[in-house]
Amino acid sequence: MRRESEGKEQREIVKKWQCIVCGWIYDEAEGYEDDGIAPGTAWEDVPEDFVCPECGVGKEDFEMIEIG
Secondary structure, three states, X not given: OOOOOOOHHHHHOXXXXXXXXXXXXXXXXXXXXXXXXXXXXXXXXXXXXOEOOOOOOEHHHEEXXXXX
């Protein structure tokens, strides 16, 4: 049985990563199922050969953005 308090902080620290070329956003909470990336997948777990679905640049052209 899992306690509600366990992992709560981890769930609150869901990040979004924005393509610096076109502005498309990868939301860790939503994943990107069109490319087989399940919801809840952390950016560091996204395959290194991932490309932006809007403009085609690589993972290295994304930056983490803070959501207030």
